[in-house]
Amino acid sequence: MSSPAPRVPAPSVEPNAVEMDLYEVRKTIYPRAVHGVFATWRWAVIIFTQVVFYGLPWLVWNGRQAVLFDLGARRFYIFDLVLWPQDFIFLTGILIISALSLFLFTAVAGRLWCGYACPQTVYTELFMWIERRIEGDRGKRMKLDQQPWSARKIGLKAAKHGVWIAVALWTGITFVGYFTPIKELVAAIPSRLSGWETFWVLFYGFATYGNGGGCASRCASTCVRTRGSSR
Numbered sequence: 633m634s635s636p637a638p639r640v641p642a643p644s645v646e647p648n649a650v651e652m653d654l655y656e657v658r659k660t661i662y663p664r665a666v667h668g669v670f671a672t673w674r675w676a677v678i679i680f681t682q683v684v685f686y687g688l689p690w691l692v693w694n695g696r697q698a699v700l701f702d703l704g705a706r707r708f709y710i711f712d713l714v715l716w717p718q719d720f721i722f723l724t725g726i727l728i729i730s731a732l733s734l735f736l737f738t739a740v741a742g743r744l745w746c747g748y749a750c751p752q753t754v755y756t757e758l759f760m761w762i763e764r765r766i767e768g769d770r771g772k773r774m775k776l777d778q779q780p781w782s783a784r785k786i787g788l789k790a791a792k793h794g795v796w797i798a799v800a801l802w803t804g805i806t807f808v809g810y811f812t813p814i815k816e817l818v819a820a821i822p823s824r825l826s827g828w829e830t831f832w833v834l835f836y837g838f839a840t841y842g843n844g845g846g847c848a849s850r851c852a853s854t855c856v857r858t859r860g861s862s863r
């Protein structure tokens with residue numbers, strides 16, 4: 633017969649002990665629209681970078697897409713420049729110089745990249761702008777979220793997410809359009825897209841929706857907080 637298990641004494645509890653959570657419950661953040669010189673500059677940079685990003689794949693140069701990274705043919709076309717696999721050392725050089733420039737500008741002038749050109753910043757700003765256009769500024773969004781679900785609330789939320797999804801999908805198509813001729817890509821939607829094209833359009837689109845939409849409506853990471861937004 634086995635001997636009984638030894639009794640473990642119950643932990644002693646201090647009479648005035650208070651139980652508290654180690655993690656704070658996530659709170660919804662409602663950023664206000666921010667105005668001023670730096671906000672205007674940010675919008676100028678956002679408009680410029682997005683016109684370049686969305687427009688460049690549509691630009692035709694000498695009868696072909698001006699910028700096309702043709703992985704299948706192992707050739708990168710950048711206007712008149714054609715890079716072959718043996719030229720990738722130049723591409724590596726450009727990437728290293730870009731990374732070092734980023735370090736330099738951040739050390740000298742602060743979070744220039746973070747504040748003006750990081751895709752996280754750009755798409756969060758863009759998605760917050762869409763949210764403001766549809767649901768209104770901070771006060772109206774807070775009031776809307778506190779209201780019970782109604783046809784109006786469902787309509788506003790559906791419109792917001794519908795526009796966000798459309799922007800995100802178009803961003804995914806544009807991204808893939810740098811690797812597949814974009815006119816052929818758009819003409820092939822949706823039934824004749826290859827498996828990889830479908831995957832990357834959806835993956836990039838989902839990443840944009842998750843990052844831009846997620847930050848705009850919920851988590852508001854440090855990126856948003858550093859812009860002077862408030863709860």
Ligand code: SF4
Pocket residue numbers: 745746747750751752753855
């Ligand atoms: S901290 Fe935010 S804004 Fe800065 S680089 Fe990272 S993701 Fe971009």
